[in-house]
Structures are given as structure tokens and as C-alpha cells.
Amino acid sequence: xxxxxxHITNAFYGATGWNDDNTYKELNATARELIDFPVPRGxxxxxxxxxxxHFATSYQLGSVGIVDGSISYLHSTVxxxxxxxxxxxxxLPALLRSYRRLHDLGSRESSQRQPGKDGTTTEPPSHGxxxxxxxxxxxxxxxxxxxxxxxxxxxxxxxxxxxxxxALQVQLSAVSERSLRNGGTLLGLVQYDKGxxxxxxLASTDGGLLGIRGLYNFGGDCSSAAMPPASITxxxxxxxxxxxxxxxxxxxxxxxxxxxVYYGTLxxxxxxxxxxxFATLPAHRGTPLTATxxxxxxxxxxxxxxxxxxxxxxxxxxxxEFNVYSYESEWAVGMELWSNRRPAGxxxxxxxSNQPERDPEPPRxxxxxxxxxxxxxxxxxxxxxxxxxxxxxxxxxxxxxxxxGVLKARLDQNLRVGLLWEGRVKSLIFSLGxxxxxxxxxxxxxxxxxxxxxxx
Numbered sequence: 001x002x003x004x005x006x007h008i009t010n011a012f013y014g015a016t017g018w019n020d021d022n023t024y025k026e027l028n029a030t031a032r033e034l035i036d037f038p039v040p041r042g043x044x045x046x047x048x049x050x051x052x053x054h055f056a057t058s059y060q061l062g063s064v065g066i067v068d069g070s071i072s073y074l075h076s077t078v079x080x081x082x083x084x085x086x087x088x089x090x091x092l093p094a095l096l097r098s099y100r101r102l103h104d105l106g107s108r109e110s111s112q113r114q115p116g117k118d119g120t121t122t123e124p125p126s127h128g129x130x131x132x133x134x135x136x137x138x139x140x141x142x143x144x145x146x147x148x149x150x151x152x153x154x155x156x157x158x159x160x161x162x163x164x165x166x167a168l169q170v171q172l173s174a175v176s177e178r179s180l181r182n183g184g185t186l187l188g189l190v191q192y193d194k195g196x197x198x199x200x201x202l203a204s205t206d207g208g209l210l211g212i213r214g215l216y217n218f219g220g221d222c223s224s225a226a227m228p229p230a231s232i233t234x235x236x237x238x239x240x241x242x243x244x245x246x247x248x249x250x251x252x253x254x255x256x257x258x259x260x261v262y263y264g265t266l267x268x269x270x271x272x273x274x275x276x277x278f279a280t281l282p283a284h285r286g287t288p289l290t291a292t293x294x295x296x297x298x299x300x301x302x303x304x305x306x307x308x309x310x311x312x313x314x315x316x317x318x319x320x321e322f323n324v325y326s327y328e329s330e331w332a333v334g335m336e337l338w339s340n341r342r343p344a345g346x347x348x349x350x351x352x353s354n355q356p357e358r359d360p361e362p363p364r365x366x367x368x369x370x371x372x373x374x375x376x377x378x379x380x381x382x383x384x385x386x387x388x389x390x391x392x393x394x395x396x397x398x399x400x401x402x403x404x405g406v407l408k409a410r411l412d413q414n415l416r417v418g419l420l421w422e423g424r425v426k427s428l429i430f431s432l433g434x435x436x437x438x439x440x441x442x443x444x445x446x447x448x449x450x451x452x453x454x455x456x
Contacts, residue, residue, distance in 0.1 A: 004048035004455045005072050005146065007095055008056050011083040012076050012144050016163055019103050022198045023191065024213040024258040027275045030290045031305035033098035034317035035334035035410050039418050039433035040449030048455040050085035054078075064449075072148040087455040088427040092403050095429070096422050098336050099307060099315040101288060102254060102279050105195045105221050153177065167193055181206070196222050202262070211262030220254035220281055253280040253289075271298055300325040313338035313403070332412040338403045415439050416446075429453045 013020050020026060042064035050056045058072040084090045144161040155177040162170045169191045176184035185206040192199045199214040256277040263270035275294035280286070288309040295302050300323050307317035315336040322329045405423025420433035431451040436444045 002095055003058070004046065004453060005056065005058050005074055005148075007090070008050065008074055008076075008080065008083070008085075009144065009146070011080050012078060012142075012161070015076075015078045015080060015082070016142050017166065018163070018169060019193060019195075021100060021102060022105075022193055022195070022215060022217070023200055024198075024215045024260055024275065025200070027215070027256070027258065027277050028292050028294065028303070028305055030098070030100045030279075030307045031292065031317045031319055031334070033100070034307055034315060034336055034408075035319055035332050037098065037334075037408050037410070037418070037420060039420055039435050039447060040431055040451045041447050042449050044449070044451045046451070046453040048453065050080065050083070050455070053081045056085075066152075068151060068153075070148055070150045072146070074147075075145040077143045085455055086427070087429050087453060088424070090429070090455070092406070092422075092424060092429075093338070096406055097315075097338075098334075098408070099288070099290075099309045101282060101309075104282060105217065105254075169193070207267050208265035209262055210265060211260060213258065213260030215256055215258035217254055217256045220252060221283075222254060251280060251286065252284040253278055271296070273297075299323070330413055332410060334410040335408065337407045337409075338405075339407070340402060340404050427454060 010020075021029065042062060044060065044062035046058060046060045048056065048058040054076050056074040056076075058074075059069070060072075061067070061069040142163045144159070146159040148157050150156070155175065157175045158173065160172045164170065171189040171191065172186070173189075174184060174186045182205065185204060187204045187206075188202065190201045195217075197214065197216045200212070202211045202213075203209065256279075257275070259272065259274040261270070261272045273294055273296045275292065277290065277292040279290040280288045290305075290307045292305045293303070302322045302324065303319070304321075305317065305319045307315065309315050317334040319332045319334075320329070321331070405421060408418075408420040408422070410418045415438035417436040417438060418433065419436065420431065422429070422431045424430070429452070431449075431453075433447075433449055434445055435447040437446050438444065
């Protein structure tokens with residue numbers, strides 16, 4: 001389960017218009033979250049609060065053999081006023097959904113440029129919904145400070161994010177603990193995102209690591225000949241189908257290609273990787289899908305993933321890995337299934353809990369007219385008058401359509417199964433999961449855990 005502080009950090013990126021998906025390290029994010037989701041171990045309780053629009057706290061207590069916990073603090077110079085912080089109001093898909101759709105880059109390219117004092121123009125952030133105030137904050141500089149202390153091992157981690165311009169951002173993350181080499185590590189990232197391409201430089205004290213990675217986007221909304229999303233939507237509404245460039249039902253998506261090169265100055269070793277991704281854009285009317293391919297030529301590893309949002313309530317992913325030197329291969333599949341029923345009703349196939357079960361209506365005797373008898377058919381059904389929807393009916397409909405939880409499952413080539421049920425009960429968000437080894441049917445359950453979160 002994503003923690004509350006992760007939810008707040010994403011809100012900071014959204015408020016400042018930063019697109020974290022437009023980086024090489026997030027190339028396989030969709031398949032990774034659908035397959036490699038963490039399964040809780042033991043019992044863990046988390047209490048969090050967004051005390052002010054600029055300050056958030058979180059306290060965690062767990063028990064896995066020993067009692068441990070953590071204390072977290074977060075400060076943002078950007079007021080986070082448009083985020084639901086209460087655990088009973090946070091939309092579950094925004095917090096728990098694994099399939100990640102790409103944001104449109106057309107908002108950066110097609111939005112009106114804002115003139116500066118010297119007569120020059122600068123580009124707005126990549127999110128089209130960012131307000132002028134957030135644009136000004138992202139342009140003039142905004143910061144995020146985060147710290148977390150783990151007890152009883154006294155491990156301290158921190159994160160500093162500084163936004164200098166709408167396209168330039170710097171991150172510093174550190175971990176301090178006596179058992180680590182040199183007492184801790186420090187990692188610095190310099191990120192430059194222009195929408196069509198993004199470059200990231202990194203430096204770490206762990207091994208004196210230096211690296212650079214980048215991602216270039218082309219096709220789809222990056223192409224100058226492509227239709228803007230608004231035109232696509234209007235064309236689809238007028239013609240009744242999706243038409244892009246005169247072709248019917250063409251897949252509308254974006255290609256991304258990139259790579260990374262890194263070198264350890266202390267251990268005198270390096271590495272590199274190349275990757276490509278194709279993902280459909282929000283304007284695509286068909287089934288959303290994401291396909292990636294990454295290659296590590298030095299180690300001989302090839303990784304291919306495919307993820308699809310089959311329905312709004314069902315996501316599927318598969319991953320295949322192969323090594324050309326050892327001929328070893330691995331595979332894994334993952335699934336995410338949303339439901340608006342309670343766990344018992346979801347497993348037993350019962351009706352949704354907020355829909356009362358009704359007695360079957362007695363069969364009605366249909367009296368056919370003379371014209372219908374002559375044509376060997378039934379009379380056309382008479383339309384029943386629809387009652388006007390009141391505010392209570394609308395609220396009940398919205399509550400009906402709200403998802404109550406999600407079931408996540410994965411399976412790999414070693415017949416190891418991961419099961420996770422995440423949902424909400426009253427004001428508590430919970431995560432119940434287990435790991436099963438099908439090769440050891442005598443003792444199949446390898447782990448079992450429950451996490452409960454409450455935020456205000």
C-alpha cells in the first residue's frame with residue numbers, strides 16, 4: 001500500500017506541474033507496480049495528518065517479531081489545498097491503482113506561452129490543469145522537505161526537492177545509520193524536463209557513483225503533424241468512432257526511447273542500459289496499454305513487459321526476462337481487480353452491500369394487440385416514466401459507483417503467489433496480504449500481514 005507521505009509527495013508534484021513519469025527510471029513503472037507490489041508482513045498501524053496546507057506528519061507502529069516504528073515530517077512551500085487528506089475521503093483509485101496512464105505533453109506545447117518582463121516567453125508546466133498560481137510557484141521556485149526516523153534502529157532518512165524553474169528540479173536524498181559504510185549515503189539528482197525529452201544526472205557517495213540517463217518522446221502528441229487531443233475528441237463525437245489522420249480506430253499513443261550510463265569511481269566498474277516504451281494516451285478511445293523493452297548489453301539481460309487496462313476495474317500485466325549469456329529466463333504475471341463490494345460479497349459473488357436484494361417480480365401477462373398478432377410478434381414495451389433524481393438519489397448513485405477495494409495477485413515461474421486485498425472500512429484504509437508457495441503445499445503460506453492507515 002502506498003503510504004500517506006507518498007500521496008502527499010505526489011500532490012506536491014501535481015501542484016507544481018512536474019511530470020515524474022517522464023523519466024527513464026519510471027519506464028517500467030506500470031508493470032512493476034502491477035507485479036512487484038509489496039505484501040505486508042505482521043501488523044502495522046499508521047496515523048497521519050495534513051495539519052496545515054504546508055505541513056504533514058505520520059506515525060507508524062509495527063510488529064514483525066519485534067516492535068518497531070517510524071516518525072515522519074513533511075513540509076511544502078506550495079499550499080496543498082486541493083488534495084483530499086482524510087482517509088475517508090481519499091479516492092481509492094488515486095491512492096491504490098497500479099496502472100499509470102501517461103499525461104498529455106500537448107498542454108506544454110499547445111498552451112499559450114506566458115511573456116516575461118524582458119519580452120521573452122517561457123513554457124508552462126506539462127499538466128494542463130495547473131493553475132496560474134502553481135505555475136508562478138513552479139517558475140519562481142518551490143521546495144519540499146521530508147524526514148523520517150526509524151525506531152529502534154535510529155536510522156534517519158531525508159529528502160529535499162527544490163524546483164528552480166518549470167523545467168529544472170534538484171533532489172537530494174540521504175540515509176544515516178552507523179552500520180552503513182561511512183555512516184550513511186547521499187544521492188543527488190538533477191532533473192531537466194522539457195516535455196518532449198527529459199535528462200537526469202545523478203551522483204552518489206556510495207561507491208562514488210556518477211551517471212546520466214535520459215528519455216526522448218516521439219510520435220503521438222509529440223509529433224507536429226498529430227491532431228491535438230481536443231480535435232480528436234470532437235472528431236470522435238461527431239463521427240461516432242475514433243479517427244486519427246483519416247484512419248479509423250488507429251491506436252493513438254506515444255513512443256519513448258532512452259538509456260542510462262553510470263560509473264563507480266571507487267570500485268572502477270560501470271554499466272548501461274537501453275529502453276523503449278509505447279503507451280496509449282488519454283485521447284485514445286480504445287483499450288489503454290503499455291509495452292516496454294529494456295536491454296542491458298553488458299550483463300546480457302533482456303526485459304519485456306506488457307500491461308493493459310482491460311476494463312476500468314481490471315488491469316493485467318506480464319513480464320519476461322531472458323539472459324543471452326546464461327540462457328536463464330524468468331516470467332511473472334500480475335492482475336488488479338477492483339470492486340464496489342465488500343470483501344465477503346466480492347468473494348461470494350453477492351450483490352453490492354448498498355444495493356438491497358429485491359424479491360423477483362411476478363411474471364406479467366402481456367396482452368398483444370391485433371396488429372402484433374398478425375405480425376407474429378410482441379408489442380413494443382412501453383417506456384416507463386423516469387422519476388427525477390434528487391440529491392439523495394445522486395449521492396446514493398455516486399456511493400454505489402465508488403470502489404470499495406481492489407484485489408491484487410501475481411504469479412511467477414517458481415509458483416510463488418502474492419495476494420493482496422486493499423480497501424476501506426469506515427475511516428480506515430487497510431491492506432491484507434499473504435504470500436503462498438505452491439511448491440510446498442504442506443506449508444504454503446510464507447507470510448501474512450495487515451496494514452491499517454488513518455489520516456485526517
